[in-house]
Amino acid sequence: MNIFETLLNGLSMGSTYAMIALGYTMVYGIAKMLNFAHGDVIMVGGYMIFLTMASVGNPILGLAIAVVFCMLLGITIEKVAYKPLRGASPLAVLITAIGVSYLLQSTAQMIFGSAPKMVIVADLGNVMLGSIKLPVYTLVTLGCSFAIMIALSLFVKYTKIGRAMIAVSEDKGAAQLMGINVNGIITITFAIGSALAAFAGFFMLLKSPSLTNTLGAMPGIKAFTAAVIGGIGSIPGAMLGGILMGVVEAISLTIPAIAPYTDAIEFSILIIILLVRPSGILGKKRREKV
Amino acid sequence: MAKALSAIKWKHYVNYVVVAICTVVFGVMSLTGSLSSSSIYMLEKIAIAIMLAVSLSIVVGFLGELSLGHAGFMCVGAYLGGKTSALLEPLLGDVPTLLVSLVVGGLVAALFGVIIGLPALRLRGDYLAIVTLAFGEIVRSFFMNSSDESFGGSLGLNTPRYDKNTLFIIALVLVLGCLAVTQNLIRSKHGRAITSIRDNEIAARATGINVTKYKLMVFTISSFFAGIAGVLYSYSNFTVQSTKFSYNYSIEILVMVVLGGMGSINGSIIAATLITFLDMKLQTILTGNLAVLQDLFYALVLIVLVIYNNAPGLKSFRETYNLKSLLGKFKKGHDPSKVHDDEAKWDRVPTKIKMDEVLSVDLQTNSPYTPDKPGKGDR
Amino acid sequence: MAKTVLKIENLGISFGGLKAVQDLNLEIKEKQLYGLVGPNGAGKTTVFNMITGVYKPTTGKFYLDGEDLTGKSQEAINHKGIARTFQNIRLFNNMTVIRNVLVGLHNQPEFKCGMLSSVLRLPRHFKTEKAMRERAKEILRIVGLEEERNNLSCNLPYGKQRKLEIARALATNPKLLCLDEPAAGMNPNETADLMNIVRHIRDEYNVTILLIEHDMKFVSGLCDEITVLNFGTVLAQGTPEVALNDPEVIKAYIGG
Numbered sequence: 001m002n003i004f005e006t007l008l009n010g011l012s013m014g015s016t017y018a019m020i021a022l023g024y025t026m027v028y029g030i031a032k033m034l035n036f037a038h039g040d041v042i043m044v045g046g047y048m049i050f051l052t053m054a055s056v057g058n059p060i061l062g063l064a065i066a067v068v069f070c071m072l073l074g075i076t077i078e079k080v081a082y083k084p085l086r087g088a089s090p091l092a093v094l095i096t097a098i099g100v101s102y103l104l105q106s107t108a109q110m111i112f113g114s115a116p117k118m119v120i121v122a123d124l125g126n127v128m129l130g131s132i133k134l135p136v137y138t139l140v141t142l143g144c145s146f147a148i149m150i151a152l153s154l155f156v157k158y159t160k161i162g163r164a165m166i167a168v169s170e171d172k173g174a175a176q177l178m179g180i181n182v183n184g185i186i187t188i189t190f191a192i193g194s195a196l197a198a199f200a201g202f203f204m205l206l207k208s209p210s211l212t213n214t215l216g217a218m219p220g221i222k223a224f225t226a227a228v229i230g231g232i233g234s235i236p237g238a239m240l241g242g243i244l245m246g247v248v249e250a251i252s253l254t255i256p257a258i259a260p261y262t263d264a265i266e267f268s269i270l271i272i273i274l275l276v277r278p279s280g281i282l283g284k285k286r287r288e289k290v
Numbered sequence: 291m292a293k294a295l296s297a298i299k300w301k302h303y304v305n306y307v308v309v310a311i312c313t314v315v316f317g318v319m320s321l322t323g324s325l326s327s328s329s330i331y332m333l334e335k336i337a338i339a340i341m342l343a344v345s346l347s348i349v350v351g352f353l354g355e356l357s358l359g360h361a362g363f364m365c366v367g368a369y370l371g372g373k374t375s376a377l378l379e380p381l382l383g384d385v386p387t388l389l390v391s392l393v394v395g396g397l398v399a400a401l402f403g404v405i406i407g408l409p410a411l412r413l414r415g416d417y418l419a420i421v422t423l424a425f426g427e428i429v430r431s432f433f434m435n436s437s438d439e440s441f442g443g444s445l446g447l448n449t450p451r452y453d454k455n456t457l458f459i460i461a462l463v464l465v466l467g468c469l470a471v472t473q474n475l476i477r478s479k480h481g482r483a484i485t486s487i488r489d490n491e492i493a494a495r496a497t498g499i500n501v502t503k504y505k506l507m508v509f510t511i512s513s514f515f516a517g518i519a520g521v522l523y524s525y526s527n528f529t530v531q532s533t534k535f536s537y538n539y540s541i542e543i544l545v546m547v548v549l550g551g552m553g554s555i556n557g558s559i560i561a562a563t564l565i566t567f568l569d570m571k572l573q574t575i576l577t578g579n580l581a582v583l584q585d586l587f588y589a590l591v592l593i594v595l596v597i598y599n600n601a602p603g604l605k606s607f608r609e610t611y612n613l614k615s616l617l618g619k620f621k622k623g624h625d626p627s628k629v630h631d632d633e634a635k636w637d638r639v640p641t642k643i644k645m646d647e648v649l650s651v652d653l654q655t656n657s658p659y660t661p662d663k664p665g666k667g668d669r
Numbered sequence: 670m671a672k673t674v675l676k677i678e679n680l681g682i683s684f685g686g687l688k689a690v691q692d693l694n695l696e697i698k699e700k701q702l703y704g705l706v707g708p709n710g711a712g713k714t715t716v717f718n719m720i721t722g723v724y725k726p727t728t729g730k731f732y733l734d735g736e737d738l739t740g741k742s743q744e745a746i747n748h749k750g751i752a753r754t755f756q757n758i759r760l761f762n763n764m765t766v767i768r769n770v771l772v773g774l775h776n777q778p779e780f781k782c783g784m785l786s787s788v789l790r791l792p793r794h795f796k797t798e799k800a801m802r803e804r805a806k807e808i809l810r811i812v813g814l815e816e817e818r819n820n821l822s823c824n825l826p827y828g829k830q831r832k833l834e835i836a837r838a839l840a841t842n843p844k845l846l847c848l849d850e851p852a853a854g855m856n857p858n859e860t861a862d863l864m865n866i867v868r869h870i871r872d873e874y875n876v877t878i879l880l881i882e883h884d885m886k887f888v889s890g891l892c893d894e895i896t897v898l899n900f901g902t903v904l905a906q907g908t909p910e911v912a913l914n915d916p917e918v919i920k921a922y923i924g925g
Contacts, residue, residue, distance in 0.1 A: 034416055081593055084601040090415065091356055092600035095548050098541055099592035106585035114582075221423070221537070228420050260435040267424035271409065274421060278412050471788050478787035478794060479775055479801065482764075486772045489761035496721060496755075498747035498776045498841050507784075553763075 004132055006250050012138035012203075014246020015145035019200045020223030021230065021238035022152065023193030029169040029233040030189045033090060036097035037077060039220015040104035041194050045070045045201035046211045047108060050119045059121045059202075066198040074194025075187055083183075101217075108213040117211045121202070141203045148199060149239055152192070156235065161188060169233065218263075222249075225270045231283025240281060244269075302477065305556050306469060313462040320455050328570075330454055334526040336566045337461035338519045341468050343546040343562035344555055345515035348472055350544065351553035352481065353508045354488030355410060356419040360543050362426030363399045363513040365535035367520025369433050369441050371395025372449035372530045375521075379450045388452060388460070392521050399517020400510045402429075407509030411502055423537055434532040446531035449524040461522050468515050473555060475511070484508055485553075545592055671698040673735075674877040675720070675751075675845050680729035681901075682719060689715045690901040693729070697845070697894075700871055703879045704892035704909070708921060711898040713881045714756055717847050721753045722746040733845065748776060750844035754834040754851060756881075762823040766814055769822050769833055770805040773840025780804075805840065811873065812836045812866055828859045832866070839870060846870070848880040852887050860884065864891050889913065897921070 020042065027035045045066040052062035081100050085093045124136035156162035167175040168185045176182050197216075204219065205211060222245060230241025245266060252262040273281065316333055319325045346360045374391040382390070402425075409421050433441050441447050452460075475481050484504050486494040495501055524530045546565055550557030565588075572584045598604060674697050681691040690712040697703045705713050718724045720731050722743040730739040738746050752773075761769050774780055782797040809815045812832040817825060822833055831851055838846055851867070852860045864887065871878055882888050888895060889909040897904040897918045905915035912918060 081597070084597050084603055087602045088600040091350075091552075092596050094356065094416070094419070095544070096593050096596045098544075099589050099596065102585055102589035103593065106582045106589060109582045110586065221427075225420065225424065228417065232416075261431060264428040264431040267428050270424050271421055274413055274417060275409055278417065474788045474790055475784070479771070479780070479782060479797070480784055480787055482768060482772050483775050485764065486761050489763050490759045492723070493755065493759035493761065494772070495743040496723075496747060496753055496759075497773050497837060498744050498752075499772065500744050 002132060006254050008134065008138055010247035010250030011243065012141040013250055014243035015142055016200050016203045017223045017226050017245050018239045018242025019145050019196045020219060021227040021242040022235065023196045024224050024227040025232055025235060025238040026189050027193050030165055031186050033082065033093045034097060036094060037100035037104060038193065038197060039216035040101050041070050041074060041197040042201040042216035043108060043213060044073055044104060045198035046205055046215050047112060049202060049205060050117050050211055053119055063202045066201065067195045070194040070198040071191040074190040078187060078190040105213050118209050119205050119211050120209045121205050137206045141206065153235060165189060222266060225266065229270055229273050229280055231280030234282045237280060237282035305559060306466060309462060309466055313459060317459045330458055332570050333458040334461055335570065336563050337458060337465050338522050339562040339566040340465050340559050341515055341519040342543045343558040344468055344472055345512045346543050347547045347555060347558040348508055349512045350547050352476055352484050352488060353505065357422045358419050358537060358540050359422035359426030360516055361535040361539040362429040363402060363516035364520035365429050365433060366402050367395035367399040367517025368524045368530045369447060370398045371521030372447050372524030373441060375450055376448065392518055395521035396514045396517040400514035403509040403513025404506060407506040410505050410509060426537055426540055430532045430535050446529035448529055451528055452525040457525055464518060549595060674699050676732040678730050680719060680726050680731055682715060682724055682727045688901050693903060695896060697877055697879060699877055700875060701877050701894060702871060702892045704888045704895035705879065705881045706888055706895055707898035712901040713898055714849060717753060717849055721751055721847065747841055751847065752838035752841045752843035753847040754838050754849055756849040758830050758834060760822045760830055760833060764822060765819050766822050766833055767805050767818040769837050770808055770840045771801055773837040774801050774804060777842055808836050808840055811869060828855045843876055846876045846878050848878065850881055850883065852882055852884050860887055867891060
């Protein structure tokens with residue numbers, strides 16, 4: 001293994017994390033809640049790809065169907081489970097989100113069973129760069145996710161809806177008074193977050209084809225950790241945190257002595273960063289009014 | 291004497307009495323051999339679950355901090371207590387070994403409680419929740435990757451099984467001890483101080499409550515009992531495996547606390563008993579792929595219950611149709627406006643963290659901040 | 670000459686470039702009723718936040734009974750003898766009225782009761798608990814909330830919540846009691862009642878009182894001396910008649 005390969009591998013893993021982390025961070029910024037079920041939306045996306053692949057066999061169509069289905073799913077979850085709780089204690093919302101996460105996992109297990117499904121999306125092979133062998137999927141993942149992230153940043157910055165999102169995240173009440181449809185914005189945010197999750201699911205299957213109902217659980221938690229490290233609520237923070245997480249993971253996995261402790265190392269980084277900067281790397285703390 | 295007896299608020303001691311009666315009744319049944327081994331196993335599990343739920347409820351229900359790593363403390367107790375008992379069993383005999391391992395498991399878990407309590411002083415709300423979750427996973431990964439000689443690695447640690455006819459009695463007696471400590475603590479001036487931190491941390495500080503001390507204290511006590519529960523777990527099983535203590539298990543404990551009602555110890559006891567009972571019963575009925583129905587059921591119950599209890603839109607519905615007013619119809623002198631003092635109403639518990647406090651898009655670095663502006667914010 | 674309770678020297682704080690308060694000098698004598706007035710955003714609450722330890726001042730120092738308390742934690746400052754109420758009421762909402770006051774009594778040396786005594790339910794626990802309740806009732810009587818002591822504090826009307834905050838602060842046995850807009854949201858009757866209560870507290874408990882208030886009738890009827898702040902700086906200091914008639918002050922309030 002060589003450093004360049006490890007790094008590239010880390011970047012591609014990290015960009016997948018970053019996409020998931022974006023979902024967490026955007027929902028947090030706008031609906032002020034931790035969507036614990038976000039990781040499981042990835043899994044649902046994975047199963048949609050599996051179903052399309054099994055019937056039609058076209059991975060791109062699978063991705064498209066997964067994206068649409070996950071968007072609808074995200075909107076439904078928001079309307080049914082989270083919307084009634086708007087204004088309630090965040091702890092209550094968090095626990096409901098945990099419930100939704102379990103619901104998705106057990107429903108998937110009931111429909112598809114607990115045995116892993118093999119979803120070979122596409123065998124892209126390797127490309128030789130001088131003496132370095134690079135798996136093509138890492139390049140595809142890296143390229144696509146960077147394109148998506150740039151598009152998202154531009155969307156938030158320059159479109160009317162994006163600016164409305166920023167307004168809602170700053171002050172829901174004031175945004176409403178300015179005529180912004182807050183509920184609509186929250187719905188759009190969930191839809192975007194879920195679509196990103198579907199993309200992440202696609203990239204994860206591209207990397208390893210085994211699909212179970214807990215596909216999204218661990219990456220979900222890690223991406224969430226990444227979002228917190230970067231400063232939750234901050235879009236560049238989520239990207240930074242995700243990439244950092246992926247690179248650390250890739251490096252740690254190549255060193256045999258610490259490879260088994262990779263998860264522990266990643267979580268330790270979270271604890272250390274939060275102790276030094278209680279609101280994450282790019283998060284800014286607002287003073288509580290007394 | 292009669293006066294002293296009538297002065298005691300019996301309502302406060304109902305749960306001790308119930309647990310004590312259960313201990314005696316089942317103890318006699320077990321010693322006379324009329325209790326099946328599956329019931330004994332279930333009683334052990336129920337005792338462990340009660341201890342976990344009660345110890346978590348001090349953190350979540352009374353201090354108002356969310357901990358998602360309770361299984362981590364239990365894990366520490368199970369592994370260290372189990373290791374101690376495995377080492378000492380041949381040397382000391384049953385009872386001294388049990389005592390020593392309980393103390394070791396409890397104290398080491400309590401030490402970890404202090405370590406986790408320290409970030410709790412700086413972090414709040416969701417941030418603390420994710421740190422406790424991370425802690426649980428770190429602990430688990432440490433034990434999973436330990437060498438075979440030390441903690442058994444991925445195969446798990448082999449532990450001696452205590453005489454099963456008496457273990458559950460010991461467990462229930464420990465539950466009584468745990469109840470005594472937590473309830474007496476909560477129903478004292480110290481408990482008042484702890485709940486004041488939950489209700490309004492800034493006001494608590496301004497009133498001179500030593501927030502640091504009480505937060506650390508609560509985390510220490512809570513993890514101590516989780517550790518004890520872990521030691522009991524190691525005794526009731528032949529092996530301790532790290533996979534058991536994943537964050538799913540922490541959430542299962544949290545569900546017990548939530549379903550029981552936040553800030554209600556009796557509720558936690560009832561919920562822990564019911565969930566464990568249902569778990570074990572359903573496990574025998576639902577096999578194979580049907581087993582997932584159970585998870586589905588829990589998930590649905592959790593969502594429906596939390597929404598019912600907390601949705602602002604359902605407030606009037608909740609006030610007309612609830613257990614208390616239904617029961618109240620049969621109870622004389624019931625006044626629905628009187629609320630039990632210890633119980634926290636979720637919609638009233640402040641969020642600890644004002645979510646927008648941490649948003650990055652909030653403020654430019656150098657934007658002026660006017661702290662004195664009235665009319666905005668929580669007025 | 671009465672002795673000085675609170676002395677503030679050149680106190681100042683800035684938030685990212687904005688100087689919220691600068692060069693504040695104050696001296697409050699024992700048993701004085703001192704007012705802090707000024708338009709919105711003048712930095713009055715910020716002064717309270719500094720002398721109760723919520724914010725750390727950027728410059729200057731303050732002394733209570735000659736002891737430098739600058740930079741101490743909120744708890745420590747409260748233990749030394751400064752108690753406060755909040756502009757936006759911060760009660761322990763899930764607790765009954767009397768419990769709110771009991772929390773205030775928590776650190777009083779005569780109600781000391783270790784954790785072990787509480788957990789083991791030693792006689793000391795019951796004795797302290799009883800004594801604490803008696804004292805709490807006494808304090809509630811002063812602010813006129815004795816009858817409501819078993820209600821949940823969040824169910825009290827606004828004016829009574831403010832009084833409860835005063836009772837809770839008083840329970841910590843302060844030398845200096847800081848009241849942040851105690852009369853806000855009260856009707857004239859309640860305000861008059863509150864004036865009597867504040868005077869009564871000062872005489873009965875020998876506390877010095879520093880208060881922020883917008884109601885000028887309340888301030889001039891109650892305070893011995895006032896300081897007028899605007900944009901974080903002192904406009905005028907002195908008796909209410911003198912300070913409120915200062916041309917600078919009139920300009921600040923009316924504009925122009």
